[in-house]
Amino acid sequence: MSNIHFEKIALIGIGLIGSSLARVIRREGLAGSIAIATRSAETLKRAEELGLGDSYTTDNAEAVGDSDLVIVSVPVGSSGLVALEIADNLKSGAIVTDVGSTKASVIAQMQPALPTSVHFIPGHPLAGTEYSGPDAGFAELFTNRWCILTPLPETDPEALAKLAAFWEACGSRVDRMDPQHHDLVLAIVSHLPHLIAYNIVGTASDLEQVTKSEVIKYSASGFRDFTRLASSDPTMWRDVCLNNKDAILEMLGRFSEDLASLQRSIRWGDGDALFELFTRTRAVRRGIIEAGQEVDAPDFGRQAAVSRTGSN
Amino acid sequence: MSNIHFEKIALIGIGLIGSSLARVIRREGLAGSIAIATRSAETLKRAEELGLGDSYTTDNAEAVGDSDLVIVSVPVGSSGLVALEIADNLKSGAIVTDVGSTKASVIAQMQPALPTSVHFIPGHPLAGTEYSGPDAGFAELFTNRWCILTPLPETDPEALAKLAAFWEACGSRVDRMDPQHHDLVLAIVSHLPHLIAYNIVGTASDLEQVTKSEVIKYSASGFRDFTRLASSDPTMWRDVCLNNKDAILEMLGRFSEDLASLQRSIRWGDGDALFELFTRTRAVRRGIIEAGQEVDAPDFGRQAAVSRTGSN
Ligand SMILES: NC(=O)c1ccc[n+]([C@@H]2O[C@H](COP(=O)([O-])OP(=O)(O)OC[C@H]3O[C@@H](n4cnc5c(N)ncnc54)[C@H](OP(=O)(O)O)[C@@H]3O)[C@@H](O)[C@H]2O)c1
Ligand SMILES: NC(=O)c1ccc[n+]([C@@H]2O[C@H](COP(=O)([O-])OP(=O)(O)OC[C@H]3O[C@@H](n4cnc5c(N)ncnc54)[C@H](OP(=O)(O)O)[C@@H]3O)[C@@H](O)[C@H]2O)c1
Numbered sequence: 001m002s003n004i005h006f007e008k009i010a011l012i013g014i015g016l017i018g019s020s021l022a023r024v025i026r027r028e029g030l031a032g033s034i035a036i037a038t039r040s041a042e043t044l045k046r047a048e049e050l051g052l053g054d055s056y057t058t059d060n061a062e063a064v065g066d067s068d069l070v071i072v073s074v075p076v077g078s079s080g081l082v083a084l085e086i087a088d089n090l091k092s093g094a095i096v097t098d099v100g101s102t103k104a105s106v107i108a109q110m111q112p113a114l115p116t117s118v119h120f121i122p123g124h125p126l127a128g129t130e131y132s133g134p135d136a137g138f139a140e141l142f143t144n145r146w147c148i149l150t151p152l153p154e155t156d157p158e159a160l161a162k163l164a165a166f167w168e169a170c171g172s173r174v175d176r177m178d179p180q181h182h183d184l185v186l187a188i189v190s191h192l193p194h195l196i197a198y199n200i201v202g203t204a205s206d207l208e209q210v211t212k213s214e215v216i217k218y219s220a221s222g223f224r225d226f227t228r229l230a231s232s233d234p235t236m237w238r239d240v241c242l243n244n245k246d247a248i249l250e251m252l253g254r255f256s257e258d259l260a261s262l263q264r265s266i267r268w269g270d271g272d273a274l275f276e277l278f279t280r281t282r283a284v285r286r287g288i289i290e291a292g293q294e295v296d297a298p299d300f301g302r303q304a305a306v307s308r309t310g311s312n
Numbered sequence: 313m314s315n316i317h318f319e320k321i322a323l324i325g326i327g328l329i330g331s332s333l334a335r336v337i338r339r340e341g342l343a344g345s346i347a348i349a350t351r352s353a354e355t356l357k358r359a360e361e362l363g364l365g366d367s368y369t370t371d372n373a374e375a376v377g378d379s380d381l382v383i384v385s386v387p388v389g390s391s392g393l394v395a396l397e398i399a400d401n402l403k404s405g406a407i408v409t410d411v412g413s414t415k416a417s418v419i420a421q422m423q424p425a426l427p428t429s430v431h432f433i434p435g436h437p438l439a440g441t442e443y444s445g446p447d448a449g450f451a452e453l454f455t456n457r458w459c460i461l462t463p464l465p466e467t468d469p470e471a472l473a474k475l476a477a478f479w480e481a482c483g484s485r486v487d488r489m490d491p492q493h494h495d496l497v498l499a500i501v502s503h504l505p506h507l508i509a510y511n512i513v514g515t516a517s518d519l520e521q522v523t524k525s526e527v528i529k530y531s532a533s534g535f536r537d538f539t540r541l542a543s544s545d546p547t548m549w550r551d552v553c554l555n556n557k558d559a560i561l562e563m564l565g566r567f568s569e570d571l572a573s574l575q576r577s578i579r580w581g582d583g584d585a586l587f588e589l590f591t592r593t594r595a596v597r598r599g600i601i602e603a604g605q606e607v608d609a610p611d612f613g614r615q616a617a618v619s620r621t622g623s624n
Contacts, residue, residue, distance in 0.1 A: 126533050146530060185522050188515075190533035196508060197534075199574050201593040203500075203567045210497050216599040218458060221438050221502035222509075224606055225537045231597035234590035241578050241586050252575050255515045256568070262511050263564050266553050274553050278546035281513040285543035287528040294536055 005166045006095075007032040010067035012060050012082055014038045014047045016128060016233075017099045018073035019137030022052040024170045027139045037063035039074075047134045061089040069095050069166065072110075076100040077239035080109030092117040095159050099125055101186065101236070103150045103179035105243035111152070119159035122179065123149045124186070125172060132233040143171035150179040187247035191240055192255060195248070197229035198237070317478045318407075319344040322379035324372050324394055326350045326359045328440060329411045330385035331449030334364040336482045339451045349375035351386075359446045373401040381407050381478065384422075388412040389551035392421030404429040407471050411437055413498060413548070415462045415491035417555035423464070431471035434491065435461045436498070437484060444545040455483035462491040499559035503552055504567060507560070509541035510549070 009031040011018045018038075025031050036053035037060045038044050048056050057063050064070050064086045072082050079100055090096065096118050100106045103122050114120050127145035129136065147167040151160050164174045177185070204215045204223065219227065241248060265273040288294045321343040323330045330350075337343050348365035349372045350356050360368050369375050376382050376398045384394050391410055402408065408430050412418045415434050426432050439457035441448065459479040463472050476486045489497070516527045516535065531539065553560060577585040600606045 126530055145532065181521075185526050185530060186533065188519060188522050189527055189530045189535040192515075193512065193534035193538055195574060196512060196571075198590055198593050199571050200505065200508060200567060201596050202589050203504075203563070203570045205592070205596050206570075207500065207566070209493075210500050212596070212599070214497050215501055216596065216603050216605065218438055218497060218501045219600045219603075219605050220457065221498065222505035222541055223501040224600060225541065226505055227593070227597040227600055228606075229534055229537065230590075230593040232590075234587050234594075237590050238583050238586045242581055242583055245578055245581070248578060249575065251515070252571070252578070254519070255512060256571065256575075258515045258518075259508075259511050259564070259568065262507065263561065263568075266557055266560060266564070269554055269557070271550050271554055274550045275546050277514050278510055278542075278544075278549050280517070281510050281539070281542040282546075284513050284517050284524070284528065285539040287524070288531050288536060288539055291528050291531075293528065293531050294540075 003029040003169065004032055005030045005162070005169060006068040008035060008067045008069075009033075010035040010037065010063040010070045011053065011073065012037050012063060012070065012086070013073035014043060014052060014134050015073065016132045016136040017125065017141075018071070019047065019050070019052055019134040020127075020139065020141035021071060021073065021099075021137075021170070022047075023137055023139035024142060026052075028169055030166065030169050031069075035063040035067060043134060050134055052134065060085045064091075064094075065089050066091055067094055069163075070097070072096070072098040072100075074100075075235050075239040076102050076106055076243045079106045080113065083110035083113035087113050087115060090115060090118050093119070095119045095121060095163055097121050097123045097149075097163055099123060100243075101190070101240050102244040103182045107150075107152070107179055119156050121149060121151055121155055121160055121163050123147060123163070123167070124182065125167070126190075127172075130228055130232045132236070140171070142167070145172055146175050147172035148175045148177050148182055150177055150182050183244050183247045184250075187244060187251045191244060191248050192251045194229050194232060194237060195241070195252070196255070197226040200226050201230040315341040315481065316344055317342045317474070317481060318380040320347060320379045320381075321345075322347040322349065322375040322382045323365065324349050324375060324382065324384045324398070325386035326355060326364060326446050327385065328444045328448040329437065329453075330383070331359065331362070331364055331446040332439075332451065332453040333383060333385065333411075333449075333482070334359075335449055335451035336454060338364075340481055342478065342481050343381075347375040347379060355446060362446055364446065372397045376403075376406075377401050378403055379406055381475075382409070384408070384410040384412075386412075387547050387551040388414050388418055388555045391418045392425065395422035395425035399425050399427060402427060402430045405431070407431045407433060407475055409433050409435045409461075409475055411435060412555075413502070413552050414556040415494045419462075419464070419491055431468050433461060433463055433467055433472055433475050435459060435475070435479070436494065437479070438502075439484075442540055442544045444548070452483070454479070457484055458487050459484035460487045460489050460494055462489055462494050495556050495559045496562075499556060499563045503556060503560050504563045506541050506544060506549060507553070507564070508567070509538040512538050513542040 014036050034053035035055045036047050037057050044056050125142055125147040127141050167174050205212050326348050346365035347367045348359050349369050356368050419434055437459040439453050479486050517524050
């Protein structure tokens with residue numbers, strides 16, 4: 001029995017996400033053939049060396065010709081450009097989707113450029129690591145991770161079901177959400193944590209009283225967890241900030257307000273207020289462990305946890 | 313050959329740190345006998361059930377009688393009280409140390425109470441987890457972690473060497489530091505990260521637009537890493553905040569300034585400034601990996617990393 005979901009799949013962008021898709025599509029036999037396109041000859045060569053697809057080109061339009069599914073996996077700031085490039089070559093009835101970390105901006109960029117003869121269904125797999133490029137991908141990246149689809153009002157239910165089934169075949173659990181709501185949720189669970197991590201690592205490396213080598217040496221005390229997030233791809237995160245500005249500023253504003261109040265409690269030695277906050281937050285952790293999103297073990301579940309899953 | 317470093321060791325406080333000490337002292341045979349004292353009958357009973365020591369009491373003064381080494385492992389806000397309680401019963405020439413996460417305040421609390429006939433040498437093992445109590449401890453907690461001793465100007469070099477050798481026998485790497493400098497370093501590598509984590513988890517659980525169950529469901533996107541830190545013991549962290557106020561406020565002030573500037577870059581769409589910050593922070597991560605404090609692997613080194621080590 002064949003597992004083929006789409007006769008030909010085009011992958012535009014072959015970094016962490018694109019190359020993980022290539023690997024899982026190949027492993028599960030989800031496509032008759034895989035066409036790979038990326039911007040630079042260098043990345044394309046590496047994808048070819050890794051044997052990620054069946055055809056390779058730096059011409060995005062060429063890759064999408066005859067494709068039944070097109071997955072755009074480029075930094076969100078480039079999605080409008082890619083849509084313009086591929087628009088005229090898309091096969092009628094094809095599904096076009098993306099994996100970008102912001103949704104409203106991607107829709108605003110891509111939808112006007114795409115022909116109405118294709119099904120445009122934006123998506124976002126909540127799966128990633130702090131690494132990038134074709135070497136960083138692996139077939140298990142999406143296993144048990146959520147993939148959020150943000151269909152448009154006019155989206156064809158059949159095409160939507162087909163795309164959802166594809167992501168499930170990649171190992172994902174599929175959810176649907178309104179694009180604006182997606183952007184708010186991701187602003188708090190992903191974008192703000194990354195920004196805060198970048199910010200604290202920046203602060204720590206600029207101090208006069210404490211040297212950078214001390215920060216590095218004693219990082220295991222809590223700081224280290226932030227450095228992993230803060231080593232994520234700069235282009236991706238610049239684009240996320242520029243393309244989910246309103247939701248991020250909203251969450252940043254709330255965070256800063258709360259921080260000012262925490263600062264005040266410390267300044268005035270208000271132990272009860274501190275104790276109250278430090279107790280309240282434990283419930284969230286318990287919820288995450290109960291929801292199976294983390295393992296409760298004395299080694300932080302790092303040995304037992306499903307490997308290779310993390311930030312996005 | 314005997315490994316005995318001290319004929320009798322008294323452990324005051326038998327939570328995560330105290331019970332980990334009991335376990336490693338036992339495993340390595342570092343003491344002739346271990347006397348255990350803790351505040352509550354309940355915790356004492358549990359310590360006895362776990363067989364952590366040779367004698368058990370809720371009377372701190374009783375435990376220290378005849379002891380050659382006394383290790384105080386209680387929340388830093390209680391160290392002054394403990395010093396007062398044990399002062400009159402300390403054996404002349406004994407070494408008294410602690411494991412508190414702040415040092416200047418512990419010294420200010422304990423030193424005036426202790427007799428000059430004992431060697432008071434404050435210390436802080438940079439090893440911990442987000443769990444507490446006698447069940448949470450394990451003998452490997454200190455393996456390859458730093459233990460910072462902050463000797464006073466009058467500290468006897470021989471006593472200092474003896475204490476350092478003891479911590480090394482527990483698996484630690486020993487460092488010396490000025491207490492004030494310790495407090496600044498820990499404010500940035502440990503205290504600020506924990507506060508920021510508590511704060512963001514607090515912010516996330518208070519939103520109207522995004523439900524707590526959505527935050528939990530999608531936490532793997534970055535947020536989850538913060539919840540581990542934010543589930544640490546509230547009493548310990550309240551005491552840390554109240555006892556390292558100046559250094560923490562200093563670091564919080566810098567963090568907030570930097571965050572305001574980041575916010576401004578997002579508001580004005582200054583992609584170059586964002587890109588610059590997001591690039592600069594990667595060097596710190598590289599430094600940590602090179603220093604052997606973290607493993608560089610696609611699964612974040614969680615499988616390969618020395619297990620059970622973490623925050624403090
Ligand atoms: N990383 C995560 O954790 C994560 C998680 C979920 C979603 N996402 C989203 O997934 C997307 C891709 O991220 P990634 O981590 O896979 O990034 P990546 O590893 O840096 O790869 C990006 C890929 O996009 C290509 N590219 C850039 N501009 C292009 C253009 N104009 N035309 C064609 N190809 C172009 C790059 O090509 P060259 O190398 O040839 O320049 C590269 O192949 C982003 O939208 C991101 O928001 C990321
Ligand atoms: N947790 C970490 O990650 C970590 C890392 C490095 C250093 N530290 C420092 O280590 C110290 C202990 O932390 P922990 O994590 O071991 O805490 P813990 O697991 O909560 O245990 C605290 C222990 O102190 C006892 N205690 C409290 N007040 C006391 C008093 N007045 N007299 C006698 N015993 C008293 C408690 O007794 P009862 O249960 O009987 O009330 C309990 O046995 C703190 O100063 C902390 O800053 C912690």
